[in-house]
Amino acid sequence: MTKPLSQLHQTQSPQVLSGGSKPGTLHMLCGKIAAGKSTLAAELARKPGTVLIAEDEWLSTLFGDQMCSVADYVRVSEKLRSVMGPHVAMLLRAGLSVVLDFPANTVGLRRWMRSVLEDAGVDHVLHYLDLEDDVCINRLRVRNRAGSHQFAASDAQFHQINAAFVPPSVEEGFNVVTHQTDTL
Structure with missing residues (x-):
């Protein structure tokens, strides 16, 4: 029996594409600011x-010219996710693997990522960079001094943003790989 069209991309296991290729894997990253997500x-x-x-x-x-506060970041990142989700799912269904360097730092953000991988019907890995605040703050300060990152968060912004941080839980059902190194 064939599935209705509305259910074709709502599978949790990867399917073989019509050309014989397998869909890609979605790699997601969870970790505090300056934990090494972009490096990984x-x-x-x-x-x-x-x-x-x-x-x-x-x-x-x-x-960039519209982001002066954490509230601005929240607003524009939501816009970006709304357009990027379907695009990422399309790339995954085409057989490419995608490393989504967006923070999977809250249950809500991971819920959005879950919807992308379920839409694409692909395997996934949630990379959790589990580092202490002091390690991340030291890295952030070094990164800020170097001026090599698009955004220079202050210590206060680090604490404000990370107040919403929630590590992944087993109940969320992700394939989690934990990284606990301060040498990334």
């Missing part, structure tokens, strides 16, 4: 058939 994302994206999509690059290019 770049490493993961070096694999053949893998595309890196980095929120910070898109936000700085599209909305």
Whole structure:
């Protein structure tokens, strides 16, 4: 029996595409500011058939002049997710793996990522970078001094943003790989 059209992309296991290729894998990243998410994302994206999509690059290019506060970030990142979700799902269904360098730092953000991977019907890995605040703050300060990152968050912004941080839980049902290193 065939599935109704509305259910075709709502599977949790990968399907073989009509051309015989397998859909890609969605790599997601969870960790506090300066935990090493973008460094790990770049490493993961070096694999053949893998595309890196980095929120910070898109936000700085599209909305950099509109982001003066954490509230501004929340507003424009929501806009970006609304257009990026279907695009990422399409890339995954086409057989590419995607490293989604967007923060999977809250249950709500992970819910959005879950909808993308379910829409695409692909495998996934949630990379959780589990580092202490002091390690992340030290890295943030070094990164800010270097001026090499699109955004320079202050210590106060670090604490404000990370107040909403929620580590992934078993109940969320993600395939989690935990990284606990301060040498990324």
